[in-house]
Amino acid sequence: MQYRFSSGRNKLRRRIAEGVPAPIWVRPAIGLVVLLTGVLLAASLCIAGTGAEHPIPSAIQPESTPADAVYHLSFLVVSIDAAVFVVVFALLVYALVRFRQRSGEPEREPPQVYGSTQIELAWIVIPLLLVIILFLATSRVIHAVQDARKPASAVEVTAIGHQYWWEFRYPKYGVVTANELHIPVSTSARTMPTFLQLLSADTDHSFWVPQLAGKTDLIPNRSNEMWIEPHEAGIYLGQCAQYCGTQHAKMLLRVSVDTPEEFSAWISAQAKPVAAETTEAAGKRVFETTACVNCHAIQGTTANGRFGPDLTHLMSRKTIASGAADNTAENLRMWIQNPDAIKPGSLMPAMKMTDPELDALVRYLRTLR
Ligand code: HEC
Numbered sequence: 001m002q003y004r005f006s007s008g009r010n011k012l013r014r015r016i017a018e019g020v021p022a023p024i025w026v027r028p029a030i031g032l033v034v035l036l037t038g039v040l041l042a043a044s045l046c047i048a049g050t051g052a053e054h055p056i057p058s059a060i061q062p063e064s065t066p067a068d069a070v071y072h073l074s075f076l077v078v079s080i081d082a083a084v085f086v087v088v089f090a091l092l093v094y095a096l097v098r099f100r101q102r103s104g105e106p107e108r109e110p111p112q113v114y115g116s117t118q119i120e121l122a123w124i125v126i127p128l129l130l131v132i133i134l135f136l137a138t139s140r141v142i143h144a145v146q147d148a149r150k151p152a153s154a155v156e157v158t159a160i161g162h163q164y165w166w167e168f169r170y171p172k173y174g175v176v177t178a179n180e181l182h183i184p185v186s187t188s189a190r191t192m193p194t195f196l197q198l199l200s201a202d203t204d205h206s207f208w209v210p211q212l213a214g215k216t217d218l219i220p221n222r223s224n225e226m227w228i229e230p231h232e233a234g235i236y237l238g239q240c241a242q243y244c245g246t247q248h249a250k251m252l253l254r255v256s257v258d259t260p261e262e263f264s265a266w267i268s269a270q271a272k273p274v275a276a277e278t279t280e281a282a283g284k285r286v287f288e289t290t291a292c293v294n295c296h297a298i299q300g301t302t303a304n305g306r307f308g309p310d311l312t313h314l315m316s317r318k319t320i321a322s323g324a325a326d327n328t329a330e331n332l333r334m335w336i337q338n339p340d341a342i343k344p345g346s347l348m349p350a351m352k353m354t355d356p357e358l359d360a361l362v363r364y365l366r367t368l369r
Pocket residue numbers: 163164165178179247287290291292293294295296307308309311314317319320321322332335336343346347348349351361365
């Protein structure tokens with residue numbers, strides 16, 4: 001044999017080369033390293049992207065009342081689970097190391113323990129106590145979230161899930177809008193929670209804005225309720241969390257939490273119909289003489305379709321097609337020419353218009369502020 005290993009570090013390689021099996025800890029150690037790498041990688045993915053520039057909605061950064069209660073509860077559950085994990089694994093490792101078979105020792109069974117009252121009691125009573133703690137903490141949060149009373153100052157919104165977009169109605173104010181929900185911030189000086197009634201026009205959807213609250217489904221022929229009470233003004237992103245068809249993934253939600261002043265300004269602007277006069281009469285004519293009016297409403301015109309989003313204040317929205325594209329002239333044009341170019345499988349048909357018609361139409365839509 002020509003193997004020449006100098007240092008003790010090469011003991012393992014020499015043993016392998018000589019056909020001596022590797023020590024028994026090698027495989028578990030490799031497994032552990034792989035597992036740890038996986039866990040760290042997953043954790044880094046969760047943390048990455050929470051920067052201000054590309055906000056990824058994160059349930060571990062709650063900014064609203066039901067969401068923070070859920071977060072604190074999950075923190076408690078995870079801490080108890082982690083403590084159990086550490087204790088069980090420490091005992092396991094201790095037993096493995098302390099009572100392992102040593103070379104040279106005769107092979108014999110370790111002493112067997114039967115019917116130890118102490119041990120039996122310990123592993124019945126401790127888990128029982130833990131389960132009772134978890135049960136009480138969970139039911140307290142469920143009660144606080146589900147049985148909250150609606151104060152007189154609450155804002156009421158009806159959210160209706162449609163295949164691939166959201167309709168928001170403010171019955172008290174006579175406002176109908178789509179995809180971008182505006183609600184006021186709620187401070188201790190001025191409590192203004194928002195109570196949502198959740199309905200569906202077609203199939204199951206789920207309203208989920210992780211930083212504001214847990215998920216609640218929108219189910220056909222059923223009315224669900226949820227409420228949110230955000231403490232920080234800002235934009236919160238979310239999305240439909242229940243598979244509802246081809247474009248479920250592009251059924252995004254954008255919640256703008258406004259100061260009370262911004263909110264009332266927004267509401268009164270939304271409640272206004274469009275002006276009767278328009279500088280874009282040609283585009284308006286195209287809109288009113290095409291099937292657009294069967295699916296879309298524009299308050300103050302003859303268009304009163306409800307199958308698609310209300311377009312009265314289209315330009316007050318940052319995005320179109322439920323967050324699928326920014327609300328720019330080019331995207332609007334592309335959308336009307338061929339919605340599938342932005343959102344394949346969306347329920348708006350391509351309208352087959354000529355270029356001049358399209359241009360006029362987009363110019364008209366851009367006046368809907
Ligand atoms: C068969 C019904 C139907 C017709 C006809 C129709 N649309 Fe739509 N439209 C929809 C639906 C449904 C959506 C929502 C699509 C989505 O987000 O998945 C939509 C979305 C839109 C949007 C984006 C609105 C937003 O806030 O996201 C615009 C703009 C629009 N349509 C303009 C038009 C114009 C202009 C016409 C006529 C040339 C037209 N639509 C014809 C059903 C229709």
